[in-house]
Amino acid sequence: MVIRGNSRGNGSQLARYLTTQGDNEAIHLLEVDGNTHATAKQLHDTLLSMSLMAELTKSAKGLYHAQINPAYGEDKAMTDTNWQQAVDILAKELGFGGQRRAIVLHEKKGRTHAHVVWERYDYQTGKIIDTPFNYLAHDRARQAMERVFTQQQTPVKNNRQPELKEQLTEYWNNTVTATEFIKAVEQAGYLLAAGIAKRPFMVVDDHGRSFDLVRQLKGINTKAVRERLGNIGLMPEKKAIAQIRERQQAHAKDKATSSPQKPKNRDLSVLAHEFTNNKKSMLAGEKKKETIKEYTETRETIIQKQEQTPTGTVADKKMAATKDFAENKTQTLSREDRKQALINDMRQQLRDYQRPQSRDQGISIGE
Incomplete structure (x- = not known):
């Protein structure tokens, strides 16, 4: 299907x-x-009257004239209601819904196409309805019409067409018979098909x-193509297109099945979260190990001081060791910005060190 249109004036000449x-x-x-x-x-x-209404504004073009041209053969299936529906679709895309209009059907060389004329003057706003990028509106309307009326999709521009040619x-030049040519075309992923009217031979790409x-x-x-392929029964064009699309779907399905699935975004976020937690745990564990090492070194220093004390009872030695340990511990906590908990009992801490407990945040050295 092809749709063309533009703004114009002079309603008498157009009529x-x-x-x-x-x-x-x-x-x-x-x-x-x-x-x-x-x-x-x-x-x-x-x-x-439509064109004269433009004199109320600064515009000299009070009309919008468009043509709707279905493909050969597909125009035969269009009823009067279908044509009106097609005009409604185009009006919606152009912004002419509710505007006065005229629809005229022309049959030329066995094919019917429609002319539609809208009034551009908007009686509610007192302004001319603008139609910027109307070619994009035509294309959107064409796609909608082909979908609504189940018509063949108009081929888009193919950047690979020079390669196809x-x-x-x-x-063609390297084959002699129709069978050889058809086989070569099919091996390349294409299909030959029977067209209609002036295009009796079609090729459908991959x-x-x-x-x-x-x-x-x-x-x-x-003439040369007809001489070689004229006696060969080719499938209809629509059937060839359907076969190619089925082949594409099957290929995509096989590719999806054979290809390894990539992790979804949600899985990646979960893995990232787990990695962050594990990293935090590892860092916390390393910090605890450093604290335990410092605690052990402090304990050894206290024991050495106890052994070097010449006089005093055992109770005095214990009290002195406890005092030294507390003073040393306070200095350590000051260096660590008081991030570690106070150690209240040296002997209890030693037992905890000998049987460390593993937790989510690392190794605990206190209850």
Whole structure:
């Protein structure tokens, strides 16, 4: 499907164009400002009044004229209701919902397309409705129409098309029979298909996009292709596209199954949290070990002082050792900014050191 459109003026000239037979095989006034049985004069008067409303503003273009062109063959399935629905879709994307409009169907060379004209003047705001980036609105409407009416998706620009042309031309020149050519094309991941009307031979690439085969063959005309492939029964274009897409889905499924699963974000956060906790525990453990080492060295110093004391009873020695230990401990805590708990009982601490207990924060040396 192709949609084109732009702002314009001169409603009288546009009305004459839409109602002139010319190359058209048939003209059908589908709707004129809500009237489904309008005449050519009513169309003329309506478009003239629409364009004249622009004189209330600074704009000279009071109309928006668009064309809706379905692909060959798909226009036959469009009913009057479908055409009106298509116009509604385009109006929504362009911002013309609720505006006065006229719909005229032209049949030319066996294919029907629609002309639609909207009034740009907004009676509520007293301003002209602007349509910036209208080509993007056309594309959004085209996608919606193809989805609603289950029509073939219009191929997007393919940056690999030059490569496709080179490959297909090489396959054509290096083969003689239709079977050889078809086999070479299929081995490259493509499929040949039967088109319609002026494009009888199509090629579908590995992304499910279809192209006119003749246009992909450099220096080869339709007659030469017809002579080689004319007697070969090719599958319909839609069936070939469906096969390619099924192949893509199967390949993606196999790839997902065979590829190792990467950790999810949640798993990574859990691992990071556990690593942080473990690191904190290790640091706490190292700090406790340093404290125990310092405690042991202090204890050895006190014992040495006890052994060097020449006089005094055992009780005096114990009291002196306890006093020395407390003084030394206070100095140590001052250096550690009082981060460690006070050690109240030297003998109890020694027993704890001999049977350390493991906890989440490291090794505990006190109750």
